[in-house]
Amino acid sequence: MSLYLVDPSEGLTRRARYFVSAHALQVAPFDVDQYRARWLGLGIPATEIDRVAAYSRRWGGLALPPAPHYDGGPRILNPDTPEGAPEEGWWFEAGAQRTAVSYSFMIGPHGEFGVHGDRWVPLHSTVEGWVESVALAHHASTWAKTITKVTGRDVDSLQLDLYEAVTEVAGLADNWWRGADSLVAIYTGEAECMAAPQCQTAYIYSGLDSWGLRG
Incomplete structure (x- = not known):
């Protein structure tokens, strides 16, 4: 091939x-x-x-x-x-x-x-x-100083009031959020599909500069 x-x-x-x-x-x-x-x-x-x-x-x-x-x-x-x-x-x-x-x-x-x-x-x-979501994950993981994984019910506790949605990912069950120096990816589709809230997952990409935030 x-x-x-x-x-x-x-x-x-x-x-x-x-x-x-x-x-x-x-x-x-x-x-x-x-x-x-x-x-x-x-x-x-x-x-x-x-x-x-x-x-x-x-x-x-x-x-x-x-x-x-x-x-x-x-x-x-x-x-x-x-x-x-x-x-x-x-x-x-x-x-x-x-x-x-x-x-x-x-x-x-x-x-x-x-x-x-x-x-x-x-x-x-x-x-x-x-x-766009896959591309952003690659970009954020390349430029972040730290990456934190959050799972299960703890995802519901993330404070995103000061974050803006990343519109290009056209998020529904999954979405990305942009803060002052971090990006947050939240994946709830698997949890909803299987009625398994423990499968909720978020990744916090921290320590990003302006290029890391937007690319």
């Missing part, structure tokens, strides 16, 4: 574009068109197949470095057969798990990136948000 560096994707911040161009790889994307007739025969709407095809054209075959949570996230961004029904909406796989986790990474009815196990939990409102 031929691997080659990915050209930066449109719609990402400069930090994320650099991260993708410098640290990601591209492999052959999933060919949706070869399955279109079969999927139509299964009753999957053409509009949903088009949505999968659009995802594959933009993100298909993109292999990002591991994320700090969800045991690294998808190994490679590639879609698969849509699942769902007209009354509840349609989901499709965002990419196969990198490690053995009890949920799948999915793209939701409105383009959300999330996890689907015991229940569906959208992590970011867009795929770009997931990529």
